Amino acid sequence: MSAPSNVAKFDELIHAPIRLRICASLAPLQWAEFAQLREALDVADSVLSKHLKQLSTAGYLRMERIAKGGRSHVRVALTTEGRKAFVGHVAALRAMTEMPM
Known part of the structure; x- marks a missing residue:
């Protein structure tokens, strides 16, 4: 029996609001152009560049x-590792919201 491919795992790097929005924006796409992403997120070039660099350095x-x-x-895309990390982070957030109080 193989392990589940989308393990719930909170990811500090992805959790930052702009990086989370970047990953959510890229998840359904194969590629997005920098300008389109900047407009969709309504952030400055320098802000987007900083967050893209952090995700790129992590291999996401x-x-x-x-x-x-x-x-x-410039166009950007999530890597396979980035998609797995994003899906795992979203699963961890969902698990947190479903915890009984």
Whole structure:
């Protein structure tokens, strides 16, 4: 019998509000462009860059620079590890809210 793939595990890195929103925004997508993510989260470039760097350093997301219409764009995506961490974090939050008082 194999272990469950989505183990509930609270993740301090993901839990920060903007990083949690980044992961939630990226979870249903294959890729998102930096500008689209910035607009969806309504944050400054520098704020988004800081949080993306932290998630990238942890191996939770990958960033690619692409050429589009003669201009350079950055797109981001959750890695497999990042998706597992996000799903596990959400499961841990749900477990906390379901605890009997």
